[in-house]
Each structure stands twice: as structure tokens, then as C-alpha cells.
Amino acid sequence: MTGDRWEFDAIGTRWRVDTAHPLSAGARGAVADLVDAFDRDWSRFRDDSLVSALARGAGTVVAPPDTAAMLDLYAALDEATAGAVNPLVGGALARRGYDARYGFVDRGAEPAPPDWRTLLAWTTDRLLLTEPATIDVGAVGKGRLVDRVLDVVTAATDGEAVVDASGDVAVRGRTDRIGLEHPFDPTRAVGVWEVRDAALCASAVNRRAWGEGLHHVLDARTGHPIRTIAATWAVAGSAMIADAVATALFFDGGAAFAHDRGVPWVRMTSDGRLEWSPDCGAELFV
Missing domain, CATH: 1.10.3980 (T-fold)
Known part of the structure; x- marks a missing residue:
């Protein structure tokens, strides 16, 4: 896409918005207001959030x-x-x-x-x-915000746009070839996926990782990080659904959850094997 690229930081990650024509100051302001409101409601990293x-x-x-x-x-x-x-x-x-x-x-x-x-x-x-507890919407929240930002952006342009929130990518009005980053070597890809008028969301244990084997994908039943799956990718009509499927695929039941929603997927196990759904349209390097 030749046109305009806008990059900014929000909700702890880097965002990129590509449009055929430059976004107006009003449209950028609407995106900034939307992101700030979402963060003020749902961020557990802000003392002033809901x-x-x-x-x-x-x-x-x-x-x-x-x-x-x-x-x-x-x-x-x-x-x-x-x-x-x-x-x-x-x-x-x-x-x-x-x-x-x-x-x-x-x-x-x-x-x-x-x-x-x-x-x-x-x-x-x-x-x-009913009692104090910490809500975390990380399994679906970034995807939800990507969808809402895309709606604002496409309403302000001719409808052709890409919103990329560091691994959660929504595409409208064009086709994008998106690389699937290898979770053990970010200089490599395990495949590419062509996405049009849809969203691809990814999750991996090398992102938001710290300490010995600690990362952000926990089994809520135990409080322990997942050890069997290293990375997941899913393509759906909305980024929120793709985000949810990418999370579910770390656990038993994830593949069935994806199938019930007609969402194709890829995942890599911790020992480096690739698995994918029968309807997967990605070109995989296996």
C-alpha cells in the first residue's frame, strides 16, 4: 500500500496504521481518545483505571x-x-x-x-x-481494541487500511502477506499467511517473558506458565475472535473452540513441531 503510515505507542505496545491517504488530525485524535478510554477502563497497569x-x-x-x-x-x-x-x-x-x-x-x-x-x-x-480481584482481559482485549481502531480509521478514509498492534493485525480493503515469526528466532518465519478483510492474531511465550520459564500465558487453574505450546496464530473476521482463538490454542479444547467458530489456525509446540487446522490457508515452511 502506497500512502500514509502512522506509528505510536499505546497499551504497552507499538502500533502501526497504514492507510491509502493521510489520516486527518481529527481522525488521529479520535483514535487517541478511543485508545486512552479503553486503557483507562481495562488496564491493570494504571492506578487510575477502572x-x-x-x-x-x-x-x-x-x-x-x-x-x-x-x-x-x-x-x-x-x-x-x-x-x-x-x-x-x-x-x-x-x-x-x-x-x-x-x-x-x-x-x-x-x-x-x-x-x-x-x-x-x-x-x-x-x-x-463482589469481592476485590484483578480483572485481566489480555486474552481478547488487544484484539477488541484493534477492531475498534480499524472502524475509526476506515470511517475516516476510503476504507483501505491495516492496523497492526505488534502481532495483532487487521486488514480491510486489501490483501497483506504476514510473516509468522518463529518464537525461538525472531529473524526467521515459520510461514506466511495472506489476509484480506480479516484479522490475524498471534501469541507466543517469547513475548512478555521474564525469569526462568516465566511468561504471560498462565493456566488460570494452577497459576503456572504453559510449557507445551510456544506460539499460536489464528485468522478470523474480527481481531477479537482471532485473539481469543490464539489464546485458547495454548490449552486443551482450543482447537475445538476454533473449529466451532470456523477459525483456521497454526501453532508451534515447545519442541518445535508445527500443527495446523485442516482449513488453514497459510504457506508453512515445513
């Missing part, structure tokens, strides 16, 4: 706009993975060192509350937490 306030003192609050879409999807992920994916895993992540201060000091494993559905309730209007 989820940080709920972690300090439970209660009922006005639900942010993304509440039902994300937490409904979490309920489906929880069921598909037999409880391995849980939106109250934030406390378990903090104990392993991935805390609001990026302390990276491991204080041991602690499961997330297995009864999270009795602690956390939501409607389109209200979000209720």
Missing part, C-alpha cells in the same frame, strides 16, 4: 462499552478450556512478576478464583465484582 479501582474495592460500576462483548467471550473461553482461561487471572500474573510495576519478581503460583462467574457479573449497563 479495573484497578475494582481490585482495591469491589462493587458495581457503569460498564464500559466493551464489557459484554469481551466478558461473554471469556465465558465461552472458560467453558472451552475447562477453566484454563479466566478473566480474574490478573492476581496470578502479578504474583508471578507481571505486575503493575513490572517488578518481574516471582512470588509463586496461585490459581485464579475458579468460581469467577459467581464473583463477576455484567450486563450491557453494569459491571459487578
